[in-house]
Structures are given as structure tokens and as C-alpha cells.
Amino acid sequence: MDFSSKLLENAVNEMAQLPGIGKRTALRLVLHLLKRPKEQTTQLAQALEGFRNEIRLCSNCHNISDTELCEICSSNRRDGSIICVVEDIRDVMAIENTAQFKGFYHVLGGKISPIEGIGPHDLTIEDLVQKVAGGGIEEVVLALSSTMEGDTTNFYIYRQLQKFDVKLTTIARGISVGDEIEYADEVTLGRSIVNRVLFANSLKGL
Amino acid sequence: MDFSSKLLENAVNEMAQLPGIGKRTALRLVLHLLKRPKEQTTQLAQALEGFRNEIRLCSNCHNISDTELCEICSSNRRDGSIICVVEDIRDVMAIENTAQFKGFYHVLGGKISPIEGIGPHDLTIEDLVQKVAGGGIEEVVLALSSTMEGDTTNFYIYRQLQKFDVKLTTIARGISVGDEIEYADEVTLGRSIVNRVLFANSLKGL
Numbered sequence: 001m002d003f004s005s006k007l008l009e010n011a012v013n014e015m016a017q018l019p020g021i022g023k024r025t026a027l028r029l030v031l032h033l034l035k036r037p038k039e040q041t042t043q044l045a046q047a048l049e050g051f052r053n054e055i056r057l058c059s060n061c062h063n064i065s066d067t068e069l070c071e072i073c074s075s076n077r078r079d080g081s082i083i084c085v086v087e088d089i090r091d092v093m094a095i096e097n098t099a100q101f102k103g104f105y106h107v108l109g110g111k112i113s114p115i116e117g118i119g120p121h122d123l124t125i126e127d128l129v130q131k132v133a134g135g136g137i138e139e140v141v142l143a144l145s146s147t148m149e150g151d152t153t154n155f156y157i158y159r160q161l162q163k164f165d166v167k168l169t170t171i172a173r174g175i176s177v178g179d180e181i182e183y184a185d186e187v188t189l190g191r192s193i194v195n196r197v198l199f200a201n202s203l204k205g206l
Numbered sequence: 207m208d209f210s211s212k213l214l215e216n217a218v219n220e221m222a223q224l225p226g227i228g229k230r231t232a233l234r235l236v237l238h239l240l241k242r243p244k245e246q247t248t249q250l251a252q253a254l255e256g257f258r259n260e261i262r263l264c265s266n267c268h269n270i271s272d273t274e275l276c277e278i279c280s281s282n283r284r285d286g287s288i289i290c291v292v293e294d295i296r297d298v299m300a301i302e303n304t305a306q307f308k309g310f311y312h313v314l315g316g317k318i319s320p321i322e323g324i325g326p327h328d329l330t331i332e333d334l335v336q337k338v339a340g341g342g343i344e345e346v347v348l349a350l351s352s353t354m355e356g357d358t359t360n361f362y363i364y365r366q367l368q369k370f371d372v373k374l375t376t377i378a379r380g381i382s383v384g385d386e387i388e389y390a391d392e393v394t395l396g397r398s399i400v401n402r403v404l405f406a407n408s409l410k411g412l
Contacts, residue, residue, distance in 0.1 A: 002302055004277045005270050011257035014250040018235045029224045031295065033258050034270070041258035044220040045251035051217035052239050052247035064211050064240070071210045089237065096208055 062107040062124050064089050072096075072105060079103045081138040085128065085157065087111055087150070091143065103141075106131070111149035112156055120156055129160050142170040172197075268313040268330050270295050278302075278311060285309045287344040291334065291363065293317055293356070297349065309347075312337070317355035318362055326362055335366050345373040352379060378403075 003009040008030065015026035033041045057063070058070035065071070072078060072092075082103030086092055092105050108123040120126075131137065140161060144150035154170065161168060174192030175184050184192075209215040214236065221232035239247045263269070264276035271277070278284060278298075288309030292298055298311050314329045326332075337343065346367060350356035360376065367374055380398030381390050390398075 002299060004299075004302070005261065005272050007257045007261050007272055008270060011253045014246075014253040017246065017250070019238050020231070021235075025226070027296065029227075030254070030257060032225050033254065034261065038258055040220075040223065041254050044223070045255045047217045047220040048236070048239065048247050049251045051213045051236060052244055055211065055213050055240065064214060066211050066213055090233065093208060093210075096210070 057107075061105045062109060062127075063092050063105055077102075080136060082141065083128075083131070083137055083139070084141040084143050086143050087145065087153075095143065101141075103139075108144075108153070111144060111147075112153045113149045123153075125157060125160065128157070132161055132164050132166055137166055139167040139169060142168065146173060263313075267311045268315060268333075269298050269311055283308075286342065288347065289334075289337070289343055289345070290347040290349050292349050293351065293359075301349065307347075309345075314350075314359070317350060317353075318359045319355045329359075331363060331366065334363070338367055338370050338372055343372055345375060348374065348376040 003012065008027075011030045012023060012026045015021060015030055016023050018026075021029070033044075055064050055066070056068070058065040058073050059068055060073040061070060063070045063072065067074070079102050083106050084095065084101055084103055085106045085108060086095065087108055087110060089107060092107060095101050095105075106124065106128050108125065108128075110118050110123055112118060112120055112123065128140075132140065140157075142154045142157060144153055158168060172195060173188060174195065175181060175188060181189065209218065214233075217236045218229060218232045221227060221236055222229050224232075227235070239250075261270050261272070262274070264271040264279055265274055266279040267276060269276045269278065273280070285308050289312050290301060290307055290309055291312045291314060292301065293314055293316060295313060298313060301307050301311075312330065312334050314331065314334075316324050316329055318324060318326055318329065334346075338346065346363075348360050348363060350359055364374060378401060379394060380401065381387060381394060387395065
């Protein structure tokens, strides 16, 4: 693409470094800013820089936070005896949106993935083990996605926490609420039959 | 969405104001920046602000430009007797990429659209008329998109330029190069039959 303007070219190139944004989309976005008041661009630029430079990771759960301890970890209305292990910050948001979990979180920062060169020591697993070793924790819920990497990570954590007197659970896999049984894949359907629950219990959370 | 971080929320909200970027995409983009060095965010922010605050419109053709006159208008290798009228800056880039046009451009800044409240005086049509009235221009090529608004704008310009001794042309409509004739829509196919060209002429530009 020939831009005939270094300023435009520079803006498009920087924008196109974001994932899923190609040069054409970047051009559309940048030219859109031109139609808006200058303040909008200033606010966008400041919001991005402010976020990137001032955001911290909670010292307890590794969730992103504006302060030393995140809102969840500094709340006194949560149950400190149960920890939910998730891959990243977006999973915390997804689970918080369900309003079904009242314990604390532990953000791993990824999954064990030999292909991508991510080993256990690149994640916050050691920190989780020390938290559990410190006592006071009764249950650790593994809430990782159900992929090869997720299963590997689950198993690694299981081996690390086996020696402690802590209940290890994993979130239920099964048919999505609202899904037709005939269209479900057989692995999911199989698991949801093997792990069937008492009907009375299935009414919880409704 | 519950962000638990004002900095994150602010960044996502600003990002989600861009066209075609929803809250979820904005969150993905913003969290991506967190995985990259801080410099990348700084560069992005500076590139956007620099572009928005320093970019100018060429005083001759209204194309965007880093300088008073854009690269095209300040070139002495272009043909000043022919002007191509386009809707916006991206059209200039598209036509320049074809390397088939050696005249100057005139960027209207939009199309006449009563529905969106855009009248002739919101565009740079008056400026075009004065350019033509000033003399030295032999041909004006109308290169607007073939929509209701494009046709209206074409016709308005035609009426304004009628009184001058200038050739008014419009870009050819027809079957796209590489397209199958059987799948072409009938209006396009019809136009390409009515406006058929000498075979020898069709070899130009190849």
C-alpha cells in the first residue's frame, strides 16, 4: 500500500500490529479517527498508555489490578478456603459474570505447552503450591479449558498438590444448557452421562 | 462486562469506540498489549496522536498530506490538464495502486446524501468548480462509487460543470476482470454491452 503520508503510514503500521487487524482494517480505523474530534484520539492514546504503564498484577492471585491486591482478593466477603485455578484474566471475568463462585482465584498466566515452549516454570504453579502448603485451603477447583494443554496442566497441578490434604475438583463437562442432545459430540455426551448428578442437585444455581 | 480494573475498563471503552470493534474484541486487543513490551503501546499511542494532530489536507486536492501540498500535487511529472474526482482518500490510494492515472485528484470528502444530511456544500464541489473555471483543465473524470448517492453526486457535478468547456468522463462500469459472464448481475452486464469498446482499445493498460 502506498500511503503518500508518513504520519498515516506510521499510524496504520502500528495499528496493524494488533492481532486480527490487517493493514486494510488498520487504515479504516485510523481514517475513522480523522472524522472525529481530536480529543477522541487523545483519550484513546492516553487510555492505552495509562493501562499499559500503570496496570499491575495482584500479588496474591496474579489477576490484573489497579492496586497491590485486586478487588476480589481484598474483599472480606469471599471464601478463602477455596481457590479456582484459571488460565488467564478473561477466565476470571467469565466466571465472575456467572456469580456462582465465591472463593478466590489463581491466574496461571497460560497453560503448559511444549510446542509453544511454555513449561510449568513459566506459569505461577509454584506459587499455587506454596499457597496450598501454607494451609487454610480446603478445595482447589481446576477451571482450565478442555484441550491437550489444559489436560496436561491439570495433571501437572494434580501431581504437585497430591501430597497435601486438599480436595481437588474440576469444573463439570457436559451438554451446554439449551443444547439439543442429538447434536452434541459423543465425548461431551459420554462424559455428561458418566458424571450424571442427582436431579435435586441439578436444580442448584438456577 | 465487569472489569474489576478502572484502567482496563477505560482502555476497553475507548478502543470499542472504533468502528467494527466490539467490547470483546477491544478486550482481546488491550490484553494483547499487556503481553508486549511497554514500548509497543507507547509507539501506538504516539503514532495515533501524531497522525491525528499533525496530518493536514492538501490545499489543492484535499487529499491527506504531511505538507501544504500533497506528494501528487507537488509532483511535476503529472498531467495537470486532467482531474479525477473521488469520494475519499482511500479511493486516491486505490487508483494510485493501479498506476494507470497520471493526472491530479480532487477529493470530495463524501457523497451527497440527503438521508445522512450531507448536501453539496458539505463537500468540496465549489472548490472543484472554481478550479475548472480557472482554466487549464481539459478533462474531469468522475470516479465515484456506483450507488444512489454516487449517481446523485455525479449528476450534481455534471450540472455545475456543464457551462465550462471541459470533457466530463466517468470510469467504465462492466464485468470485473476475471469474472464469469454467467454470474454477472444483469445491470452490470447490460452496461458492459452498451459501452463496449474496440477490441484493440481493450488491450490498453495490459
